[in-house]
Amino acid sequence: MTRRNWKLELPLHLMLVPGLIVVLLFSYGPMVGTVIAFENFVPVKGIFRSEWVGLDHFRYIYSLPETMAVFRNTVFIASMKIVGGLVAPLATALLLNEVGRKLFKRTVQTVIYMPHFLSWVIMAGILIDVLSPTTGIVNAALDGLGLKKIFFLGNPDWFPFVLAATDVLKEFGFGTIVYLAAIAGINPALYEAAVIDGAGRWKQTLHVTLPGIVPIIVLLLTLSLGNVLNAGFDQVFNLYNPSVYSTGDILDTYVYRIGLGSGQYGVATAVGLFKSVISLGLISLSYFLAYRLANYRIF
Amino acid sequence: MVQRYTWGRKLFVAANYSLLALMALVCLLPLLNVLAVSFSSAAAIEAGRVTLWPVEFTTRAYGFVASKKEFLTSMGISVQRVLLGLAVNMGLTILTAYPLSKEAAHLRFRTGYAWIFVFTMLFSGGLIPSYMVVRELGMIDTLWALVMPGAVPIFNVILMLNFFRNLPKELSESAFIDGAGHGQTLWRIIVPLSMPSIATIMLFTIVGHWNEWFHGLIYMNDPIRYPLASYLQTIVVRLDMTQLNDPTALKFLSELNDRALRAAQIFLGMVPVLCVYPFLQRYFMSGIVLGSVKE
Numbered sequence A: 001m002t003r004r005n006w007k008l009e010l011p012l013h014l015m016l017v018p019g020l021i022v023v024l025l026f027s028y029g030p031m032v033g034t035v036i037a038f039e040n041f042v043p044v045k046g047i048f049r050s051e052w053v054g055l056d057h058f059r060y061i062y063s064l065p066e067t068m069a070v071f072r073n074t075v076f077i078a079s080m081k082i083v084g085g086l087v088a089p090l091a092t093a094l095l096l097n098e099v100g101r102k103l104f105k106r107t108v109q110t111v112i113y114m115p116h117f118l119s120w121v122i123m124a125g126i127l128i129d130v131l132s133p134t135t136g137i138v139n140a141a142l143d144g145l146g147l148k149k150i151f152f153l154g155n156p157d158w159f160p161f162v163l164a165a166t167d168v169l170k171e172f173g174f175g176t177i178v179y180l181a182a183i184a185g186i187n188p189a190l191y192e193a194a195v196i197d198g199a200g201r202w203k204q205t206l207h208v209t210l211p212g213i214v215p216i217i218v219l220l221l222t223l224s225l226g227n228v229l230n231a232g233f234d235q236v237f238n239l240y241n242p243s244v245y246s247t248g249d250i251l252d253t254y255v256y257r258i259g260l261g262s263g264q265y266g267v268a269t270a271v272g273l274f275k276s277v278i279s280l281g282l283i284s285l286s287y288f289l290a291y292r293l294a295n296y297r298i299f
Numbered sequence B: 001m002v003q004r005y006t007w008g009r010k011l012f013v014a015a016n017y018s019l020l021a022l023m024a025l026v027c028l029l030p031l032l033n034v035l036a037v038s039f040s041s042a043a044a045i046e047a048g049r050v051t052l053w054p055v056e057f058t059t060r061a062y063g064f065v066a067s068k069k070e071f072l073t074s075m076g077i078s079v080q081r082v083l084l085g086l087a088v089n090m091g092l093t094i095l096t097a098y099p100l101s102k103e104a105a106h107l108r109f110r111t112g113y114a115w116i117f118v119f120t121m122l123f124s125g126g127l128i129p130s131y132m133v134v135r136e137l138g139m140i141d142t143l144w145a146l147v148m149p150g151a152v153p154i155f156n157v158i159l160m161l162n163f164f165r166n167l168p169k170e171l172s173e174s175a176f177i178d179g180a181g182h183g184q185t186l187w188r189i190i191v192p193l194s195m196p197s198i199a200t201i202m203l204f205t206i207v208g209h210w211n212e213w214f215h216g217l218i219y220m221n222d223p224i225r226y227p228l229a230s231y232l233q234t235i236v237v238r239l240d241m242t243q244l245n246d247p248t249a250l251k252f253l254s255e256l257n258d259r260a261l262r263a264a265q266i267f268l269g270m271v272p273v274l275c276v277y278p279f280l281q282r283y284f285m286s287g288i289v290l291g292s293v294k295e
Helices: A006-038 A056-063 A065-097 A102-117 A120-130 A137-144 A159-184 A188-196 A201-225 A233-239 A242-248 A251-261 A265-294 B007-038 B042-046 B060-067 B069-100 B110-122 B127-136 B154-165 B169-177 B182-193 B195-211 B214-219 B228-237 B247-254 B258-292
Strands: none
Touching (some): A006 A056, A006 A265, A006 B127, A065 A159, A065 A201, A065 A242, A065 A251, A065 B007, A102 B007, A102 B258, A120 A159, A120 A233, A120 B228, A120 B258, A159 A201, A159 A233, A159 A242, A159 B007, A188 A201, A201 A265, A233 A251, A233 B214, A251 A265, A265 B127, B007 B258, B042 B258, B060 B069, B069 B110, B069 B154, B069 B182, B069 B195, B069 B228, B110 B154, B127 B214, B154 B195, B169 B182, B195 B228, B214 B228
């Protein structure tokens, strides 16, 4: 049993102090500010002297027709992204795994991973140009094939799918690399055993590769559960416009517009608080599931 | 793996290579198109003749963009932000990860400390309260507003502490036997050994700070203080080119195409990432694996 040596331990505690100060100020400080959700906040009076209105803001939000739509959009878009973000990298990893030429494999990996490093401002700039109904190359191609031009970023029916598809395009490289690494970690002896039993490549994939990476699939899936209310503010904010609010507005963009946009601080904070609480529940659930199903400890 | 090279297999391989090449192209072509537009003449763009290669090559758009004062100052601010943010982030990440990597027997309240940090990943105060904290601290319109709120990236701290844990305990133990304290052990032994992990996190941090645009928009009241990403956001996405009021610029503009200008700005915003990426993608790729595949 090691005796606690305070002189030795003190530096460790001291090392944590700067981090603790920053976190207390910038992460816990705002948590105190969430009381604005329950007040009729007037900036001049400050947080502690503004009038208390209890759940009024929440009742107001509940009565607005937009709230339900925004919530529904958020969950719909986020779910599509989660599913796409699972299937696309997995399929790509399995396909890349079949490639023999190392140079080709590495080049493809490099190219598909690259969009991850572009900010959504850049990506949105590119997409706005490329998907433009008048000058974009995608619509030019559609036109050339004899199809009707589509206003991708202005048509509320198309918009959620454009969001999901472009997000998958941007991020699938990341998942692909993780899955490839996991596939590389599978014991080769299992493949040899399968071959001895007469399995062809497809059967090997089905019965050796896939089961071998199930833990990491489950892990990534459960970890992304916590994100179901984060439909991607960066992306949506840069790609949306009033004509697609009906299907494209998500919780975060809604909070931004009514909060910093029209100054309804109390209502905006209430929506934000609502989202944070539900997210807390979902994330805790997802970490718990990750622990149980995939034996993954966060820290 | 051994498998028979049948006709079915050959067909599959051909289709596979084609499909993967197609995927790579889909990621690449939009960038090429934008690049081509940025180097093409206004006439060619308006005639719709530009697809993947510049038509009537010209660097006029770039010349104009580079001469705009706002573009250059915002780039300067981004560079400052990256440098300051890198120093703050890396310093705090290492200082926080090291104690947390120790077992509870060596650090009292370890679990408590860990929970204090991890809880911030689970719950956040929201946009408005965060803004108010920054305002009350007098950081609006300063570089600190861009650096401090995310100064301790908990995810990176967790990556780093896992890496520290995987280092052999004998190393720090032998340092203690030789009379070193935690500070010296950290600085002289642990950090040099962790360079792969530290380098990778540094690269992610640099890219993150360069690309981050939202904080610049909300915490800076004066547009002159926008970092590059925020400046680009106002120009490229909001399609707001109406900030010109001198006659020479207006004349110049008639020879330029709107799309070309935006394309040039987009491309200039990407350049640092594109330059760094090919050489360091090796580290990026091994970096993701660091945190995700458990031993």
